């Protein structure tokens with residue numbers, strides 16, 4: 001018996017050695033996989049351009065998947081148009097109510113003048129647009145997965161991770177019948193088709209409203225403020241109302257759809273012949289959603305912080321007293337000084353440079369909204385440098401770990417310019433990651 005025990009012990013030692021070796025190999029494999037994994041979080045306030053940047057990454061690293069998703073953007077483009085139309089009508093409605101209080105007599109001289117100057121009454125347009133506007137709530141609710149607004153600054157439709165599967169019209173067979181198993185998917189497809197038909201019927205009226213002198217005047221006087229996507233889609237309504245419309249890449253980049261929670265996207269990035277597993281986290285930026293970011297901080301390789309520098313004349317949806325640039329500066333301060341993020345590389349994108357240029361050219365004065373701007377010239381060169389200096393100063397003061405900060409000015413809807421930035425950012429993040437982990 002003792003002999004057998006000895007053999008067993010030897011055998012046990014051999015097996016144990018093999019197991020140790022297996023575990024060691026497994027550990028090395030996992031460690032290397034972890035090192036080849038790059039986790040990048042995009043942070044910034046609502047509407048700063050995070051989801052648009054994610055689409056640009058998709059275009060750069062996985063253009064096939066963007067192609068595949070193209071049809072799912074169709075109802076979202078429709079929704080952006082309907083929301084813009086509804087916002088214009090709401091605004092006119094408000095003004096009419098105010099006018100009728102001030103001018104109870106509709107035959108007054110001013111009312112007559114407005115009528116002569118306006119080719120069609122906005123009331124007539126409203127009636128014709130009712131069938132289109134009536135679809136908004138249902139479309140928004142379907143896109144949001146049947147969950148109504150949860151607060152936290154949410155205004156229109158928003159999406160949660162995986163929304164495209166619910167919207168993908170791949171469930172339609174070639175004979176036009178719906179083969180989808182899921183009835184929610186089926187109603188989304190039917191609703192999209194109904195919206196398309198309604199838009200085909202009324203697009204000329206949408207254009208009449210968009211070009212209406214009363215609307216033009218209000219836009220000029222800035223008494224009517226629309227979302228940034230609105231003017232792009234209303235200018236293009238004729239093309240979008242074509243029955244066989246499929247969103248272009250430019251359309252997809254211009255879409256506005258709020259993000260809810262945290263969505264993960266994976267890309268293969270090859271640098272120096274090595275394949276990296278690039279994970280991007282696209283988060284909701286409204287104040288009520290920022291708590292959801294924290295669990296992802298611990299192992300973030302890099303933070304891409306987006307600050308829309310065109311937003312100097314805008315206030316937060318979730319807190320109308322806070323200027324958006326102030327909010328961005330506060331948020332950047334919190335990110336730079338957060339201990340959980342001390343190992344993360346920092347990239348700062350000063351976004352919406354195109355809109356900043358446009359606003360300044362239209363004569364909007366920064367000083368009126370940010371008094372510390374003082375007597376500086378109201379030019380793009382001076383303003384962009386002023387904002388850049390503020391963010392850099394925060395980084396210098398608040399980053400106790402003195403990390404490098406990569407800064408770029410971006411216009412995220414410009415494909416060519418942004419693709420160059422993405423190439424640079426991708427390489428810089430991976431190189432810093434290699435230097436930090438000792439990976440070769």
Ligand SMILES: Nc1nc2c(ncn2[C@@H]2O[C@H](COP(=O)(O)OP(=O)(O)OP(=O)(O)O)[C@@H](O)[C@H]2O)c(=O)[nH]1
Nearest residue numbers: 046047048049050051052254256259285352411412
């Ligand atoms: N003109 C212009 N529009 C931009 C730019 N970047 C983003 N946009 C538009 O701004 C809107 C908001 O962009 P999103 O990417 O949805 O913003 P977000 O940061 O993901 O917002 P949340 O999901 O709410 O946190 C969209 O309509 C974009 O097309 C830019 O550089 N220039």
Ligand SMILES: [Mg+2]
Nearest residue numbers: 050051258259
């Ligand atoms: Mg988003």
